Amino acid sequence: MQHSLKTIFPNFSNELIATIEENGSHQNFETGTILMRTGQYIKNTVLITKGKIKIYREGEDGGEFLMYYLQPGQACAISMICTAKSEKSQIMAKVVEDVSVMMIPLQLMDKWMMEHRSWYEFVIETYRSRFEEVLEVVDNIAFRSMDERLEFYLKRHSDACGCSEVNLSHQEIATELNTSREVVSRLLKKMEQRGLVKLNRNQIELLNF
Amino acid sequence: MQHSLKTIFPNFSNELIATIEENGSHQNFETGTILMRTGQYIKNTVLITKGKIKIYREGEDGGEFLMYYLQPGQACAISMICTAKSEKSQIMAKVVEDVSVMMIPLQLMDKWMMEHRSWYEFVIETYRSRFEEVLEVVDNIAFRSMDERLEFYLKRHSDACGCSEVNLSHQEIATELNTSREVVSRLLKKMEQRGLVKLNRNQIELLNF
């Protein structure tokens, strides 16, 4: 492992870190791997130590409606909760940048809640922040039109990667917003005319955001 | 109290029930009361013992986008999670049928997680089911058109009240779906023509649902 768990999860107590290293199983997955499918039973809680995972809702037509991304130091809220009851997943999880993860068997996830205060707080905080993120998504689709949603989408991306370039094709963006490529192209062009972005092939530079 | 806590929350252990009765504060609120506002800090976890509370997201224009309803035997997931960190609420909660609730101070909510297994399970299950409900809402607005969303909305209502009449005006429905009354009227008329509903003033009877 390149970085220690303690660096990635600074709030975990030392005993918790030790327990995780002892009981968790460290695994790597390549970009494109589907880690979780709608309807699948969940057997593990996943802690991300490297890479990026996209959590989305799948439409019948192949839409991949973006809920949020998971990055190092985060965990899958869905898996944590469903795990506790060994329920079915209601979402899809796909690796979008090669990841390293710690898999925690469901019994332990549950057991640690009582034994490790820092684990308990991490789980609660994970749940809270994800719930909030999903609420924001609802806000966007319920109250905003496509041009605003697109702006928000780009902003999220640049926030997530810490840079001002978004390396995605119009088609990929359209899929994640559940609209069509043409609409995305049109709106991006308008944004370019307003001086908000600069469009290149497979790349959108954000200006004045 | 008309019914005992034990009847309404059958999974709570007897000790937990006793603790709740000892430490919680029993309160009543009339229809129309706003129990929680966006941006407000949360100081209590709320257990519903009677009535109905609507959890919604407020739009700038006064839209009241429905997330879900809280009924007896349920608790506000938002309050449980935010409580743990004393965070701001991201939603609105309005009484839609006179309610009785138990208010649990935030420190206790947290403390009981360690002390009462049945409380822990209740909190986790509350979170899981609400998250799922919100995901379903996302599904609907992301992938479905207004006629399907309206059908789903009516179904939810009849499920929630256990009857086949929905006593709401077209305007109220429009507000909760963030559309306009005219659209709702038109779509309902079409549903009536297809034999799915019967329309009366302030009431929609669901047939063959």
Add this chain to the structure above:
DNA sequence: ATTCTACAGTAACATTTATCACAGATCTTG
């Protein structure tokens, strides 16, 4: 270099949803 493929731009048109305008029906209140 030529061909192939993915990506991007754009016009024309269809569909869905929102908005405006108004009329009739039903209930409430004095």
Add this chain to the structure above:
DNA sequence: CAAGATCTGTGATAAATGTTACTGTAGAAT
């Protein structure tokens, strides 16, 4: 009952979004 308020129905029109069709361009593959 008369007057006012609320609720519902419906046409006309506008705006946003989705769809189809076609073009051009950049990069990859042969």
